[in-house]
Amino acid sequence: MTTVSIIGSGKMAGAIAEVASRAGFGIQIIKRSATSASAARPGLEYGVMGDELTGDLVVLAVPSGAYAGIAELYRDQLAARVVVDISNPIDFSTYDELTSPPDSSTAAELAAMLPPGSAVVKAFNVNLGDTLTSGTNGTTPTTVLYAGDYADAKTAVAALIEAAGMRAVDVGPLTRARELEAMGFLQIILAALGKTRYESGLALLP
Template identity: 40%
Template sequence: MNDITIIGTGSMARSIAVRALAGGRSVQLLAHDDKGKADKLAAELSGADKTSTGRISTGIVGDGITGAIVIGAVPFDAAKMLVTEHRGALGGKVYVDITNPVDASTFEGLAVPHDTSAAEELQKTTDARVVKAFNTTFAGPLVQGEVAGQPLDVLIAGDDDEAVRAVADLVRAGGLTPIVVGPLRRARQLEQAGFLHMLLQANEGLPEFQWDTALRIVRAE
């Protein structure tokens, strides 16, 4: 039994695994179809922190999901297929949706209708309790856990209090600051904010923003 199952082997999968391991959690890494990719990432994560050895297991999608919290570190379209095809295996789990469903044809808006969100669309097709999180944080800062000495904020939305609390605990254990913004439909605002944060990166007008910034709600001291 692992605490966390991460599906995907890309930069977001890696960075969330780093935070989970930093928080003392055990992690199951599931590659889409090539277990070698998960093994490679696991070796890298163990290499960086030998204490992690034994707390990482690997597999491919379709293997038994051992985590109580499942993080779909894949794009929205892949996440839709994932929660549909593995409906049974995800039943009763907490499923964390990290996606920003940007319309890739225009990069002008989101590819979900305005009266819903990626997270809500996933919830329609799964019995897992969907929680939105990590969609406003970039992979590089997540690995570090901070930007400019400030721990990252992780904005969280969900309808199930227990599921939201479990994700907030994971975030806090990893040295980050959970901010619970409200019910799952607040993902509509989180996805717009995540999209805005993405739009600011590596563009002509803001050459200093290189996917290394943090969207934060700074509180008074």
């Protein structure tokens, strides 16, 4: 059985855990500490930062500012794994801009932090948590856009998405993560301004 380690315990961690549960994957939640609150499903395998990762896929459901510390702590364990970056690097003090370099992305920065053998895939950042939890966007299955440089890694992420009943769309190499982050930024801003709801999202029709 394929397994997923989710680092983080907030709303998006809970949403990814729901996706993995629908897909029939084993789930490990890594929290910052044993007392950290968790939005994930009850009855899952839990650990704390520093515990061994058990997942074939590792999803970073934490702010991108935490990536350097995670990359250092888990450097050896991430060397042979698919690492999924779901972040949207927004300046939440102003809601006015992305904080990643204009010619890069958090996914590219993460890839540079990790050892050879790691494969970073950008995914789920264009989706608000509610549409992942429900698996639907209005009356259509939720579409998850993803990008990466390694075919096997992207196949593994697409398998998770599709097994959970959603539509997986490969948008290209990891350089496309910049555009995905801009799309995620726009969705969050629209929801924050009340122009859309947090239960809504962009739908890519066939």
